[in-house]
Amino acid sequence: MQDLKTRGETSNPHEAPWRAPEAGGKVHCYLCPRHCHIGEGQAGFCFIRANEGGKLYSLGYAHPAALQIDPIEKKPLNHFLPGTRVFSMGTAGCNMGCFFCQNWDISKSRADQVRSSYVPPEDVVTLAIRNGCPTIAFTYNEPTIWGEYVVDICHAAKESGIKTVMVSNGYIAREAFHDIYDHIDAANIDLKAFTETFYGRTTLTHLQPVLETLQWLKNETNVWFEITNLMIPTLNDAPPETRALAEWILENLGPDVPLHFTAFHPDFKLRDKPKTPPETLHAARRTALDVGLHYVYEGNIYSDGAHTSCPSCKAVVIRRSWHDVEENHLVDGCCPSCGLAIPGRWANSPGDISARSSPEAEAAAAERYGELNL
Numbered sequence: 001m002q003d004l005k006t007r008g009e010t011s012n013p014h015e016a017p018w019r020a021p022e023a024g025g026k027v028h029c030y031l032c033p034r035h036c037h038i039g040e041g042q043a044g045f046c047f048i049r050a051n052e053g054g055k056l057y058s059l060g061y062a063h064p065a066a067l068q069i070d071p072i073e074k075k076p077l078n079h080f081l082p083g084t085r086v087f088s089m090g091t092a093g094c095n096m097g098c099f100f101c102q103n104w105d106i107s108k109s110r111a112d113q114v115r116s117s118y119v120p121p122e123d124v125v126t127l128a129i130r131n132g133c134p135t136i137a138f139t140y141n142e143p144t145i146w147g148e149y150v151v152d153i154c155h156a157a158k159e160s161g162i163k164t165v166m167v168s169n170g171y172i173a174r175e176a177f178h179d180i181y182d183h184i185d186a187a188n189i190d191l192k193a194f195t196e197t198f199y200g201r202t203t204l205t206h207l208q209p210v211l212e213t214l215q216w217l218k219n220e221t222n223v224w225f226e227i228t229n230l231m232i233p234t235l236n237d238a239p240p241e242t243r244a245l246a247e248w249i250l251e252n253l254g255p256d257v258p259l260h261f262t263a264f265h266p267d268f269k270l271r272d273k274p275k276t277p278p279e280t281l282h283a284a285r286r287t288a289l290d291v292g293l294h295y296v297y298e299g300n301i302y303s304d305g306a307h308t309s310c311p312s313c314k315a316v317v318i319r320r321s322w323h324d325v326e327e328n329h330l331v332d333g334c335c336p337s338c339g340l341a342i343p344g345r346w347a348n349s350p351g352d353i354s355a356r357s358s359p360e361a362e363a364a365a366a367e368r369y370g371e372l373n374l
């Protein structure tokens with residue numbers, strides 16, 4: 001494993017870590033389980049790690065293609081700073097090949113095929129503070145593939161008390177896992193299905209590495225994490241598969257990891273499947289609760305399955321409508337009715353966010369990024 005040497009370099013081309021030279025000018029990228037062996041002048045599967053002159057470069061570094069402010073519930077994270085805004089960003093490219101990708105306009109593009117702005121790590125933090133966001137999310141495309149940019153933003157964010165979130169497909173190599181996740185506060189990992197057939201045919205990847213990432217998160221980090229399963233009619237919504245997925249989570253991660261069943265809409269190469277019927281999500285949620293998971297949600301529909309209920313006394317402790325928090329009754333992270341501690345990260349400590357951005361930095365950011373219209 002190589003030392004990260006990404007701090008302080010803010011201009012392209014940005015040399016990428018997690019690489020090893022090979023014969024004939026090739027470079028082995030071992031950032032994710034694809035282990036691309038990239039020839040001179042070529043890029044890896046993800047498009048944004050490229051071999052130029054026998055060196056590996058990260059083409060997405062400091063060049064986000066999407067910047068937006070979202071509710072944290074949209075990631076989705078229901079047990080992490082509920083009701084707050086999150087500064088959300090993504091680049092071009094992806095290391096999976098999901099036929100149903102809902103952000104395919106950037107994830108299936110090369111770095112030179114998207115409109116992007118130059119935003120160095122320190123400026124990401126300044127923009128988050130300016131926009132009242134206590135958290136920065138690496139999202140929209142797969143953040144693992146721009147892991148060195150993620151790490152540098154995390155360093156800058158930590159200095160200002162800003163939290164960081166990975167919204168990820170979980171497809172990361174063991175060699176890079178701690179380099180990135182040791183700096184992260186929270187994550188939502190897509191568990192896209194619970195069959196190798198689905199992963200192989202519909203995402204062009206494999207299931208087992210994603211399960212291993214979830215186990216590493218549970219056993220080796222303090223990252224707060226939740227899981228999303230997008231349910232696609234006829235492809236991954238069979239009740240026995242849902243039960244097996246929930247049982248695996250219970251057995252390997254415990255009952256308190258929140259699980260989100262979310263609704264699919266036809267997109268990209270998967271337009272022949274209908275939207276997920278709400279009843280599919282209701283049934284999946286009932287199954288996962290029956291299995292013994294404590295916090296199971298329904299997403300992308302209006303549903304009572306968006307609320308957080310106390311698993312002991314069943315009182316609704318957080319009431320939501322889609323991504324909006326309508327009521328939050330938690331008292332110091334506990335159920336107000338029976339006192340049970342509800343797992344999660346419920347509040348930033350007072351004073352967590354420092355007033356690090358100077359008036360000069362604010363003014364410079366306002367001038368440089370005013371056109372972003374955040």
Ligand code: SF4
Binds near residue numbers: 030033035036094145
């Ligand atoms: S991060 Fe990109 S280049 Fe590296 S192994 Fe994965 S897909 Fe290949």
